[in-house]
Amino acid sequence: MEEVPQAASETVEVVDGVYxxxxxxxxxxxxxxxxxxxxAAVPEHSHPHEQVGFVVKGTLTFRVGGETFVVGAGDSYVIPGGExxxxxxxxxxxxTGIDVFSPPRTDPDWLD
Structure with a gap:
């Protein structure tokens, strides 16, 4: 097992108000x-990774493939890779929430 302490993880403001x-x-x-x-908004983008997420608090409005989806606290979602x-x-x-990426997204462009 590998443990990743919270102190080892850097939070980055990737666009105004998005951390x-x-x-x-x-x-x-x-x-x-x-x-x-x-x-605040995450601008339109794509990546090859499948993205599975869970909203812990609040409500997020997604645009995926030309459709609008509203996801609230306790809801989860799947965005196919390349979409x-x-x-x-x-x-x-x-x-606030959590996203999981497969394959691993270990070097996202927002870290640059």
């Missing part, structure tokens, strides 16, 4: 934490 923290990564998947302030997507916090409270 991502790269957490543990194994051979087949990786996990990150996200925090999105009210009114163009974006996310926006349209509410008055922050959104």
């Amino acid at each position: 991502l923290t790269q957490l543990a990564a194994g051979e087949a998947m990786s996990v990150q934490h996200f925090h999105i302030d009210p009114g 163009t997507h974006s996310a926006e916090n349209r509410r008055d409270d922050p959104v």
